[in-house]
Structures are given as structure tokens and as C-alpha cells.
Amino acid sequence: MKSANEWTAVPQIDSKYYPELRAALRIWWREQGRSFPWRAQNNPYTIFLAEVILQKTQVAKAERAYYELVTAYPTMIALAQASFSHLEGIFTWLGLRKRARFLLSAAQQIAERHQGVVPREQKLLKQLPGIGDYTANAILCFAYQQPLPIVDTPIARVLKRLLGFQSARSPWEDPIAWRIAGEFLDVEHPVEHNYALLDLAALICVENPKCSICPLKSWCSYYKTIHL
């Protein structure tokens, strides 16, 4: 049997199977998906905050920083008036000191230009400091239910194995990964779909994938390659 790292050639899954795959992913997520405070309420500000904190951060640490920030600054307007040294202390603890400046500046721009309301347009979000393609789409999908794909390293890993495509480029700047994530997106349930991909990547399709308990193994290119 090949290990995950030795795996190379895989067949492409025919897109006619995507509806079955999306449904299986969604059903699994409804039963086994993770719960986080920012997922429990449909609040664009707290979702914005969570997405900024979650970039390259351990979830356990992110959760603590999230509570601290939401408690101290319950609205975007309050965050825009935050003490920089307080934010810097929180993000230094997360190991992401530079992000304090980005967050404060983004909050000030949203307060000044958008009356404290998180923009609903990708173009406007990406004008804010520290907001790239992934974070902009994640905010628009989770806060405003817009049918947009998200691609980061864990999601690209899942999609490459599952759907059977290869690309050597970094996920966040990989047009192939973004195109395929867009084609695979469940446009009827974009929030559940994207949360499900994140959770599958975190819980099951990890570096050494736990294929035996994966809800998608019947379709998965990688699984078929190593087991059939």
C-alpha cells in the first residue's frame, strides 16, 4: 500500500458524481462537524473577527483570542477605537504580532467607509489590510451566505485527494485549485459545504488520512488508488 506522501497518479472523478459527494459531505458535517462560537451566530462582525484570527492559527488558541476580543470590543466601531497595545498583546500571544496592525487598520477603514458594517463585496473586502482571496470569500460565504469557494492548504489537500487532480502551486494562488473548488461548491448550501470541507480536512483527511472512517471514501480518487 502506498503512503499518502508516495501517492502520485490518480484518476479524475467525473463531475456527474459531485451531487452525491456534496450530499454525503453535508450529511456527515451535520452529524460530526465542529462547533465554534463564531459559527453559532450569524453576525458578520464576529465572523470577520474569527476569520482574521484563524489565519495560520491553532483553533484552540484562536478560540481564546476570539473570546477576549469579542468581550472587549463587541462591535466593529468599538474595535476601531481599540488600544493598539491591547491588540498587539493578543496577537503576539498567538504568534502573529503583525496582524494586530492589520486588524486595527481594517476595523478603522470599515468604521469610516462602511459605517462599521462588514462589506458584502469581494473587491471592497480585499482593499482592507490583511484580507486576501481566502479570507474575503470565507467572510462573504459565512457572514452573507454567498456561494463562493474557499481554498487554503488543508482544503486543497482534501480536494486533490478526493477529486484526483494535481498542482504544484501554493493553494492560495493556484488557479486550478480555485477553479475546481468553485466547480465542486454546493451552491445551494455554501456555508455547510465550506465548513464541512474545513472540518473534514481537520478531523479525517489529515496529513495521514483516516480513510477508513471517511464519509467520502466510496468516491475518493486517493482511496481507490491505494485500496483497489
Ligand code: SF4
Ligand atoms: S477517503 Fe477521505 S480521508 Fe481518505 S483521502 Fe479520500 S477524502 Fe481524504
